Amino acid sequence: MICSILLLIILTSCVSGTLVVNVTQTSYQAEENQHITLEWTFTTNPHTSSNSLSIFCELLTDLRPSVLFHLHEGVEVPESQDEQFAGRVQWDKDVLREGRLRLHVSRLRTSDSGLYLCDVLTSYESNSGKCWLNVTGKLIQENWSFCVCA
Numbered sequence: 001m002i003c004s005i006l007l008l009i010i011l012t013s014c015v016s017g018t019l020v021v022n023v024t025q026t027s028y029q030a031e032e033n034q035h036i037t038l039e040w041t042f043t044t045n046p047h048t049s050s051n052s053l054s055i056f057c058e059l060l061t062d063l064r065p066s067v068l069f070h071l072h073e074g075v076e077v078p079e080s081q082d083e084q085f086a087g088r089v090q091w092d093k094d095v096l097r098e099g100r101l102r103l104h105v106s107r108l109r110t111s112d113s114g115l116y117l118c119d120v121l122t123s124y125e126s127n128s129g130k131c132w133l134n135v136t137g138k139l140i141q142e143n144w145s146f147c148v149c150a
Ligand SMILES: *[C@@H]1O[C@H](CO)[C@@H](O)[C@H](O)[C@H]1NC(C)=O
Pocket: 020, 021, 022, 041, 042, 043, 044, 099
C-alpha cells in the first residue's frame, strides 16, 4: 500500500498548478522530550471538498523514510504511520479546511531530527513543502567522582 502511495506521489509531483504548499518555518530547533508543532499552509479551493484532500508526511533521514502522518481523501490512515511516531503525533482537524496542517509531535527524540516533507494532493494537483527539525539531546552532567581509574 505504501508503495502505491509513493508511486502516486512521484507521478503527481510532476503536475504543477495553483496549489501552493508553504511551511511557516523552514527549520525548527528543539530538545529531547520537548513538544513541537510543525506547520504547513496550502491553498484551498472552495470547489475541492475536504474528502478529496490527501496528505502524506514523512521524515527523510539517511537511514530510511518514516511516515509521520497520512490522510487519504480526508480520512486519517493511522496504519501508514511509522512506529517511531506511534502515539506521538496529533493534528488540528479544525484548521485543515483553512489550509493549515498543524502536526503536534510530542516527546521528541534525537532520532526525530531530519527533513520533514509533506505532500498535499487534491483531485487535480499536488505539491509539497519541507522543513528541518533538529532535536538535540539534553546535556547530561556526568559525575566523575565515581570514576575509578584502573
Ligand atoms: C506561500 O508563500 C508565499 C510567499 O511568502 C505567499 O505569497 C503565499 O500567499 C503563501 N501561500 C500559502 C497558501 O500559504
